[in-house]
Amino acid sequence: MNKPRCVLMIVFIVGILLAGAAPALAASSIVVALDVPPRMMNPHGDDSDAGLQYMANFFDGLLQRNGSEGELAPALATRFERLDLKSWKFYLRKGVKFHNGNPFTADDVKFSFERLSNPEVSEFLNTGKSIAGVDIIDMYTVVIRTKDPIPWFANNMHQIFIMDKESTEARDSGDVMVKPIGTGAYKLKEWVKGSYVRMIANENYWEGAPSIKNVEVRPIKEASTRFAALVSGQVDLISGVPVELYDKLKKNPKLSVVSRPARRSIFLALGNKPDSPMADIRVRKAMYMAINEDEIIKKIMRGHASPAAQVPDPPTIGYNPDIQRLPYDPKMAKQLLAEAGYPKGFSVTLSGPNDRYVQDEKICEAVAKYLAKVGIKAKLDVKPKSIFFPEVAEGKLEFYLIGWFDGTFDMGRTYFKIAHTRDRDMGFGGLNGAAYSDPAIDKLLQATAGVVNPEGRGKVLQVLNKMAMEDKLIWIPLHYQEDLYATQKGKGISFNPRPDRWMVYKEIMK
């Protein structure tokens, strides 16, 4: 018997012996079905959460967000300090190695941040362009200077991933797109587009090797197919359990359901072009009051959502607990429409995605129904997200459903993207899809950028938020989603969902 075979034999025998006593030891692998496949393995090329959740396993940021509350924690930087309004000093972790064995140093940080402003490889252009320069103090200390004061700069550091300078520069761009070389807890073993992503544990991970050694992620877009894969035992864990199947799942003794309130709020955005009916605040109010959100939650979301009165969620800086939802009152809505000069209503196109949020298409249908009852004829225009989101980015919609949560926990950043008047050169209002514009909001928003101490910032953003939701009604808020996951019971998987819905496998224990 040659040596490898002998070793294999011993492993096999020991494995059998241990199998009875400690099933967890033999089975340190997991198969997961998610709703979205990765677009690429370039950590800066896709700024969607769907893509970042894959990257978070291969790469690390200077900071990370951990656990069920998503608090900011050290990662590749052990600590940081704000030197002045526009500069941030990060002290880097020593002894960290990339998957290819290269040591992690300040050069890699400088390289990664400079890469952000290259439109060919980056979707983080906003962050990239806001940076004035990265100064290397020594091998393990950097100072990042921003062009303007950015109060939430550090809050964003969990999603700016650090790449290896040497190997990224040496490889051609095609290779960088498919082979991630990071410092993360997992290395990419195999990626078959459209089928699966296989990851293998990085035994030299600076935080200690992860508990699960092999991870296979299968993107299964169709919710009922994903559910079937779980029920038939092909996968161990799924995210995005369809709400209509929740009750059924609960009854299945082999499965357990994990749910948590999501950070994401779902709301309707309305344009306010000067001559359109929706420029009149009374019309906006009427549309708000015509929608029976309680019924949407009860019947369309099957109880898996909670009503929202504003866009940010409670942990976000700027969340204002004083803002109340307008009551559901179709009579009042009709009256308001009549006062505004539309006693017979008007026509509007309601757009939305049909494959992005929980029950998105169904919510749009219900909204059209409610509006019809007060005389507003909403033409439905729901479509796949790949068509819908470019339209949002172009700002040519009239009235649409969208969801949002801010990864940086700072409402200011959100508002610059979705509430500020569209301004391509400044990078404002990039996702203000109905081209909403109000100089008062813009002015107040720009003033908040100068407020940096968290307390003062919270207060001024709360004022802005109240103005947006009560005086201007920029949006009609609907609800906060609830994230639903399901796992196989007997497999000893301990899983705590994150608030941002990322699947970070080093956090899962088995």
Add this chain to the structure above:
Amino acid sequence: MSERKIKSRILYSYLHDPSAIIGSIILVVFIFAAVFAPWIAPQDPYDLEQLTLDHFLTPPIWMEGGTWPFLLGTDDQGRGILSTILYGCRTSLIVGFSVVAIAGTFGVIIGLLAGFYGGWLDIVTMRLADTFFSFSTTFMAFLFLGIFGGASILVVIFAICMADWVRYARTMRGSVLEVREASYIVAARATGARDFRILLRHLMPNAIPPVFVVLAVDLAVVIMLEATLSFLGVGVPLTEPSLGMMISIGKNYIYAGMWWMIVFPGATLILLVVGINLFADWLREELNPKIERA
């Protein structure tokens, strides 16, 4: 054989073919249901002002929790399944008959001209037809919907027509080629008849019977195609009733045990297509002289 005799022979064979009778009865019932849907249906499932979520996901009336007037239950937006099916058949038949009429007329004209004149007209149209034919009709319709953007029943009809005229053109051309050399055509030509007259009076009536067979079979194909496109989400808009869309909604609820949302529209679609096919089978045997009845 006089015309009256032919008529009575067709009537005779029809009355002695049970599947033809069943097929035509099914078809007539569906047409009746589609035409009178607003009066028969207990609810107008596409009147947004009336529709509420109050009765969403109600099971059929004979099951626990079922309520009048939702005989076959409701879907997740509170639309009665029976009413939606009745309105859905309307869409199916409107699309079916419109496509058959438009694509049929267009295809017949192309086939007639190509077969009669031959030459470059024949080459161009038939190579074009061959190219179209080498792709599946579903794919072609999908392609046209992608180019012209869906979300309207007219666009759906147009897209299916674009993919579908080929069948008629090819059948008509083949038939024309056979008839073209017949002695009565030669005779007509010899008397100095104009092309137009020959085409319309002599060629068309004698070459067209095979097209009717294609037409009957095609009706079922088009109805299935519309359902397929709607199932895939590129067909009629969300606010229009369609059997395909009902099936697509229903599939999300199979695992939840709410079978009525998919079984009834599915069964309806099958029944409609089977009915048309039974009738088409009989028609083919009658009109196609090459098939000998056993």
